[in-house]
Structure formats: C-alpha cells, structure tokens
Amino acid sequence: MPICDDDPFATDVLLDPHAFYSKVREMGDVIWLSRYRAYMIGRYAPVRNALEDWQRFSSSAGVGIEDFETTGHDRSLTLEEDPPFHDASRAVFSHVLSPRSLQKLRDSWFDTADGLVQSALHIGTVDAVAALAQPLPVAVIPQALGVGGSGQECLIPYADYMFNSFGPENDLRRASSVGQEDRAAWVTAQLELNKLAESGIGGDIWAASQRGLVDPDDAHLMVRALLAAGMDTTVHGLGSLLYALASHPRQWEALRRDPALASVAFDEAIRWESPVHRFFRKTREPVRIGDVTIPANVKVLLLFASANRDARRWSEPSEPEAFDLARNPAGHVAFGMGIHQCVGQHVARLEASALLHAMVTRVRSIEMAGDVTRNLNNSVGGWASIPIQITGC
C-alpha cells in the first residue's frame, strides 16, 4: 500500500492543496497516512463510494480526525450521526430547507445581492471576498434563520474555528480558537428560542419540534448547526464562483451571452474549487478497495476537493483543472453524496443565483486585479481575498 509521510494539514499543503491532491491521486486508491495513523482516499470513485456507503464508513465517531469513541467527546447532531439517530433531524432539515420552502426568500435575496453588486460597481476595484462573497451570506443567512440583531459578522470566525477543529491540534486551530468563547456566547444568546423570529427557518425547526418531529433540545442544536454550516461554506463557495469568473474571461463571456448557463456555474465552480476539502469517516468493518483492505475501526480521510479534480472522472469536455461551463458538473462531491449530502445545498444555490443574476444584469467585465490570498483552514478551503476589477453595462 502506498504510504504518505506528508501532513495534509501543514501550511504549505493548505497553501497549494491541488499539488498535494494530484500527488495523492497518483499514489493509488487508498493511502496510509503515516503521521496520523489513518487512511486517505483522493480519487473520485472510491471517495464517492465511501460517502454513499454509510453502513461501513460511519460518521458517528466524528467526521474530524479525533475518534470520539476513544475520547468520549460529544458528536454533533445530524452531520456526525448514523442512522437511526440521523433520520429525524435530517428529515426536518430536508423539509425546512427544500427549494419549495426557500422560495419565499428569493426576492429579498435577489435584492440584497443586487445592492451589493451595485456598490461594488461604484468602487470598481474591490476585494470580491470583502465586497460580495462575505456580506451576502452575512446579510441573508442569519436573517433567514430568524436570528436578528447585529454582530452577525462574528459568525465567520465562529465557523472558521469549528471547521479548524475537525483537524489536528495545530497552530491554525489554536490561533482560530482565540475569542471563540465570546463568539459562542453570542450565538447562544441569539439562539434563545424565544428570540428566533417565528417566520424564519429557525422558527420552522422549533415548530417541527413542537409537533414531535424532533426532540425540542435537538431543535436548538439544529439551528446552531445551520449557523456554523451555512456561513463559511457559502462565503468560500461564492468566492470560488467569483474567482472562477474573474480568472476565466471566456467563461464570463459565455455566461453573458447565455444566462441559462448560470444554473450550472455555481456547481461547476465548487467542483473546480471545493469549499469543503475533507472530512473523515470511521470504518465499521474491513473494506476492500482494489488490492488494499482497510481494516475495521480506523479513521479514513476523504478528500472531496481532490475527487472533484480526478481526471479519471472529469476529463470531458476539458481537463479537470479548467473551470468550464460546458461541463456537466452532476455527480461532483463538493456537497458530499449519499445520506449526508449537504442538506443546505439549495440555500447555497439560491445565494449563488441571486449573485449571478445581479452580475449578469449589471456587470460588463470582471477581471483579476492582483493576486489572491488563500484562507487557511484544516477542513474548508477558500480565499481571504480576491482582488477584482468590475465595470458596469
């Protein structure tokens, strides 16, 4: 079996993740990650198979590097549960976050995105993260959940730490923990259920718990989970989209000519640069993949962002490194796959379509205006800044 002595959580890897992933994919289907005594998978087919095979690749020992069955720490609701524990909260999430339930948010999200694009156009040369990718989720997600008031910006570092904590106890994780207690206290204060607006998604979850569909204690944790899961992921997802469009002028032109391409643009962008890079599973029995057998009861690192660049799957109509709107991105694993597949995916797509609509309507050109800086995190990938120049129609 191929052995990797590198640290996938080291700063140099996080700065240039795709170089590491392509090396991992060349090594084989399954790799021994010596430093963490875990296994690692980076090719598309075995990543996807593992994601679908919840019976053998379990989430309930935690989807981070830590094995909760050894440390005794609490797992999080839904994301870190297998059936039958997964079923009830997942069913409620699916219902309150379905495209149908989100329809009522559409107009106001389109207006918010339009306002942000207009302000950015006014300035001309902006950081796409600070001007667009970050303010949109900050403006719409907490409000949709029914979390009003001010101070929502702290949700970004709050979630940044949560995603770091799926990785090892490294400098990155330690640095992002500074101030986390205050941020967690802010979140707890907002989540006093009587503070949640009745009309929001948080209110819908609370109502579901009153109907007995989930435990009332869990309802509280579910809203909290959405605040963590729905912010940084979409900031980075929208960042991928803006970076893709600014760095691929021909694709931007194609989109302007045929706005119907907007429906695949976001999914192709997060295939190309996936916000969630990696999560772990734990094997419940020995699993044979090719000529390697992963033993039972070990952690396996699944590289989502690598699977989405595997040429064994993504060579049509162009190589996987290309952001290409002619590609059919169906089957990408940026949202995962199987029973844990992102239950917030329709939320993320609604944000993206609001942004794209405003861009296609108002923007004539979008170009890079400097070098991008990566945001370093143990589990999610994205940009701290994307300098762009945009001009109006």
Add this chain to the structure above:
Amino acid sequence: MTDRRSTAGGQRRLLEVTDKSTIATNVVSLTFRDVDGGRLPEWTPGSHIDLHLPNGATRQYSLCGNRWKPGEYRIAVLKEGHGRGGSDFIHQHVNVGDRLAIGGPRNNFAILPAQHYIFIAGGIGITPIIPMIDHVRRLGARWELLYGGRTRESMAFLNTLQGDNITIFAKNEHGRMCLRRELEKRSQDSTRVYCCGPAEMVSDAAAAVRSVGRARFHSEHFSAKSPPNRLNDREFDIHLARSGKTLLVTAGSSILDVARGAGVVVLSSCETGTCGTCETGVLAGVPDHRDSIHDDPDAVSDIMYICVSRSQSPHLTLDL
C-alpha cells in the same frame, strides 16, 4: 472504476429475486437485489415498495429487511386466496432468479421520536413493525409489542420475537386481545402507538388509544391513487415551454438526458431522485413520480424530479 452516472437516469429499477421462502402458513418472504448488484435506494422503517407484476397488477409491500444490508430488500407476502391478483401470483409464479420492476421506496408510516413505543400488529401487519423494532432498539427507546394472529403457525417472524416486552395473542389459544385493556396497562404520556393490520383492527386500536386518552396513534396512510404499472416504460413527449422544444423521451432514456441532449442546460446532482436538485415545474400533463423525496408526491403535483420521474400521460409540458 465505473462512472456511476450510467446506472441512473430514469431507468425503471429491475430487481432480481434472490430468495423465496415460506416463513409462516401462507406467508412467503421474498428477498431482492439490484440486477447489477449495486446499492438500492435508501429506506427507513415504515417504507413500502411498489411491485409491478407481470400479470399487470401493482401491489405495495412494506419493507421488512435490514437497512444495514444496502444491496437487499425484503418483503413478506400473505396469500390472500382469491385465486387472482397480486399475492396469489407471487406465491405461485414468482421464483428465485425472476426479475420484477419496482417503484419507491416511499414512507407513509415514518417512525417519529418518542421515549416509549407500543407496536400493535395483526397478522401480516407485522412486516413494517419488524424494522421499526430494530430502529427503536438501536435508539435505546423503551418499547412493547402486541402481536395478534389466528394461530402461531400463521404468524410470521415469531421466532425472532422473544422477550418480556412482547405479548403474543394467537386467537385459537387465547381468543382475541382486548386492545383497550392492554393499552390502559401500558400507555404513558410520551407513548407513540404504531399499528398495522386488518382495517378493523386498526380502527379498533385507534378508538382504544383515543379512549385511554394518553399516547399518540399512528397507522399507515395509503395514498388514494394506486401507482401506474411500470413493468414496461412507455415513451412520451415533453414540451419545454421556455425553450420552445418538443422532444421524445424513449423507454430507455430519462427526461433529464433528453433535455440535456437537446442543449437545454439543466442542473442535476444525485440523479437518483433523492437530493431535489433537478426539481422542475410541470405546466401540463400527469407525471409519474419516481423520486424518494416526497412521500405523497400528489401533494406537490406541480413539480417533478426529472432525473428519475416519467409521465403517465402521452404529453408533458415542463417549465424548462
């Protein structure tokens, strides 16, 4: 490694019978697997599948197998003895190695959280209860089973059901169970009662729960319309209102494939009718819903999931 997309795409699902065995008087159990040996769509306790039989009948059967065996579905079928129809056909003519078309799974009898459960099963009504018991056992909830039948020999799964919390009523030994008395003894405020059996028993149980006054009662909701027989997929036309195209969807292709093939940009993800990404508005025509997203798809009749669903009418007009 194969490209997984090739297995999806609106094909009706053909399952092969891998086991047929008699598990009680007039009750056979059938085990199925996918003809390609892959994973079958996910299901939860209380789910049923539609079985499309070669004699033209479509019947619904509760799944009674194990979710931890992802390549397998299991059902149990009571011979109803009218000489025709679904169950007799299965008893007489369906054999190991046969291939049958199925629809679903769907769940109109989902098990909801509770601290305490009372399951009431009459005869073959035990089938959905079997995976429910496994489910609540794993959750660590308290539960009891009241299981009635004509004779012990006629009652399926008896050998797997043992323990203080299980009460068996064989009519030839004990007479009928008095549901009211049994529920009075056992019901608590946090109890959910799940009941499956003959219609008369279900209404008695509902009345008994009401009169005892504690506990919440659940029985299976059967959809008003029975699903179309999908033994052979038919071709139909789609008219795409926004792009102005009219296209033919042949028996072997999906709406998604056909629309995409004609240059319409449509987003999909799972292509198995579970994620909701390919949701499409239906402007005219009657869809044949094959997704596992809505347990009662007729309740949301103006949308469909075009990666798997087809049409019952010869034409369908879509918002594409």
